[in-house]
Amino acid sequence: MRFDVLTLFPELFEPSLRLGVTRRAFESRQVDVQLWGLRDFADNAYRRVDDRPFGGGPGMVMLIDPLERALAAVHAARAAADIAAASPSTTPQPPVILFSPAGRPLTQARVQAFSRSPEGAILICGRYEGLDQRFVDRHVTEEISLGDFVLSGGELPALTLLDAVARLMPGVLNDEKSHQQDSFSDGLLDCPHYSRPEVHAGEGVPSVLMSGHHAEIARWRREQQLTATARRRPDLLEKARREGLLSRQDLKLLSKLGL
Structure with missing residues (x-):
């Protein structure tokens, strides 16, 4: 283009x-x-x-x-x-x-x-x-x-x-999935990310990220997305609701979190 x-x-x-x-x-x-x-x-x-x-x-x-x-x-x-x-x-x-x-x-x-x-x-x-x-x-x-x-x-x-x-062009980012997980790509903010060292100034990485359980990690990341968006950009969360961008599991999770 x-x-x-x-x-x-x-x-x-x-x-x-x-x-x-x-x-x-x-x-x-x-x-x-x-x-x-x-x-x-x-x-x-x-x-x-x-x-x-x-x-x-x-x-x-x-x-x-x-x-x-x-x-x-x-x-x-x-x-x-x-x-x-x-x-x-x-x-x-x-x-x-x-x-x-x-x-x-x-x-x-x-x-x-x-x-x-x-x-x-x-x-x-x-x-x-x-x-x-x-x-x-x-x-x-x-x-x-x-x-x-x-x-x-x-x-x-x-x-x-x-x-x-x-950055959305094929081959530009080292991992094609990177931009798919960006904030706003699915209407929500991104989840937090962690890297080495595992412990810094006495604070560790969330244990679920060290578990190797991919389904649990995906669930935790989605929960973090929903929570961060609800707290920081509630307007985005409401827009996602209106536009049908939230899954049934998302809605259950929000209800469980009182959001």
Whole structure:
């Protein structure tokens, strides 16, 4: 899949694409990331891509013309790649994603959907006070937020999305089951994990994990998931109930625990 990133700071992405376990997805181009520097599409000697907002007020607004030129270049490059691959009619148009506090929160379910979409997405990284609204109205198909706070730009959210998608690609994690046990993968938080040493500062590993009884270990882990979610994120537990994500055994266990 392909992600095109429109940004003022392409250099922010390059280290993250080369480091860590997720680099396997980027190096193999399972997740093909193309970086587009927005200043390359400015039409003035100073490569300026922002100006003062109409109506006054603090800050600057990203200009529509460089954004539209960059987006047109992305679409042209994608079309050329499809023609070269002899598949111009089989790949759907990619969504144009803007990272914005006004967007819907990014969830694991949305990340999983991205990981299954051959078209990937076009990611718009805003800066300053935001983008000219006319660009948003004409071209943006979805707005995504990382939460109820404000960042300096869309680069960190874009990196977050790319990392979350990359780790779901086959062969990226050493154990394919790793991401299946992640928090949110089944609607609940993950269970606690332990490793060496067996005893640290007088505190030992839960005995069930040392028992070798796989069914008991699985039962304990599920109980820990349910308990942690009920205590820390009761909203997730209620959502899991509503959406039918809990098994009959889960419901019995919750009743036994008084949850």
